[in-house]
Amino acid sequence: MAAQAPAFWHRRGLPARLLQPLSWLFGALARRRRRRARPERLPVPVIVVGNIAVGGSGKTPVVQWLVAQLSAAGRRPGIVSRGHGGRIEGVAEVPADGDPAVHGDEPVLLAATCACPLVVGRDRPAAARELLRLHPGCDVIVADDGMQHYRLGRDVEIAVVDPATLGNGLLLPAGPLREPLGRLAEVDAVIAHGTLPPALAAALGGVPVFPMQLRGGALRALGEPQRTLELEALRGRRVHAVAGIGRPQRFFEQLEAAGLVVLRHPFPDHHVFTPPDLAFAEAAPILMTAKDAVKCRAFAPDDCWEFPVEAQIGSGAAERILEKLEHGRTSA
Known part of the structure; x- marks a missing residue:
């Protein structure tokens, strides 16, 4: 968690x-450090x-x-x-x-x-x-x-x-x-x-x-980045949302606002993911941030997707x- x-x-x-x-x-220590820099x-x-x-x-x-x-x-x-x-x-x-x-x-x-x-x-x-x-x-x-x-x-x-x-x-x-x-x-x-x-x-x-x-683009399959899926295609479906970022809630809320039923899986910022972290009992697509995708690509399950965003x-x-x-x- x-x-x-x-x-x-x-x-x-x-x-x-x-x-x-x-x-x-x-x-006081921060001010002193700044003055002495x-x-x-x-x-x-x-x-x-x-x-x-x-x-x-x-x-x-x-x-x-x-x-x-x-x-x-x-x-x-x-x-x-x-x-x-x-x-x-x-x-x-x-x-x-x-x-x-x-x-x-x-x-x-x-x-x-x-x-x-x-x-x-x-x-x-x-x-x-x-x-x-x-x-x-x-x-x-x-x-x-x-x-x-x-x-x-x-x-x-x-x-x-x-x-x-x-x-x-x-x-x-x-x-x-x-x-x-x-x-x-x-x-x-x-x-x-x-x-x-x-x-x-x-x-x-x-x-x-x-x-x-932060606007999201099309989902990209972690195993095949050239394979994409529009987020709209998952509207109304249950998905596992994985986020090891500073504010996981922002990612979860963005998916929920798009009409997905989100099973939330927050992790600490900079979490080192391992295969068991993505082994969920309920079969459903797994969505994650781009920051987490770079750490999970080597072992991600087939139905695992990156949700890239741009500012x-x-x-x-x-x-x-x-x-x-x-x-x-x-x-x-």
């Missing part, structure tokens, strides 16, 4: 109040895509969207990523057919779908330097999940926000936040699922907010990012 966020993260009750002194300490500037601009809360916010589809926008504008992007779930000790380039157990699930998915070089490593500046060494033609770097990695200098910051993950608005461990909500007022653009709470939207000042929706982001977002790259910080 998926590891559940503590229930008290969604309200400011007694448990949160008791833990708040630790949150103050966490915040000596950001390394690279010879090409860096765009950081990240968030301020624990849990999934949809960063991977945003990175895919951003790389496509940069490429369409004539840029030659590359990606650096932490490589969560992998075993890389130093830095390494990720091939399109990389092993998720070695390189991490999200980097392998990005390498397979973005058609640009990608290097993983805990040391983000070292990963970026290696990327430029291997691919000197790269003229912009996208840092996946890098907002709190202040050693890597950045020219543009994009925060991806899912209001459902902001909880009680408190820092760890009293709440789900890695940085205070006020941090969002410092970024160049906020990309949001749904509508931000009025108080948060007001606190952003002039930072533009662009709405995002559809409000107009003006790409233009703002490209303008920032060309002319420096834009007005809001």
Whole structure:
């Protein structure tokens, strides 16, 4: 089963109040770490895509969207990523057919779908330097999940926000936040699922907010990716839905909204799947996210399908990012 966020993260009750002194300490340490960081500037601009809360916010589809926008504008992007779930000790380039157990699930998915070089490593500046060494033609770097990695200098910051993950608005461990909500007022653009709470939207000042929706395409058979099936074909049918992502509920709700009867199977984020995880007593199609599919393809049953999604982001977002790259910080 998926590891559940503590229930008290969604309200400011007694448990949160008791833990708040630790949150103050966490915040003080985070501020000190940020002040002491000596950001390394690279010879090409860096765009950081990240968030301020624990849990999934949809960063991977945003990175895919951003790389496509940069490429369409004539840029030659590359990606650096932490490589969560992998075993890389130093830095390494990720091939399109990389092993998720070695390189991490999200980097392998990005390498397979973005058609640009990608290097993983805990040391983000070292990963970026290696990327430029291997691919000197790269003229912009996208840092996946890098907002709190202040050693890597950045020219543009994009925060991806899912209001459902902001909880009680408190820092760890009293709440789900890695940085205070006020941090969002410092970024160049906020990309949001749904509508931000009025108080948060007001606190952003002039930072533009662009709405995002994740739209699904046709299902792809894990064993034969060229074989597809429209989601509509499963309307009214019972399906097993498998999700080892930050917010499995989003995947389940998307399928239910399409009229499927969903048997929910949540797993922890970056879960290492094994064949027994997909051995269900009830015979029914098995649907999973693209991030999980890269880890299950080798042993998936015949009736197992990937549901790829792409980010559809409000107009003006790409233009703002490209303008920032060309002319420096834009007005809001």
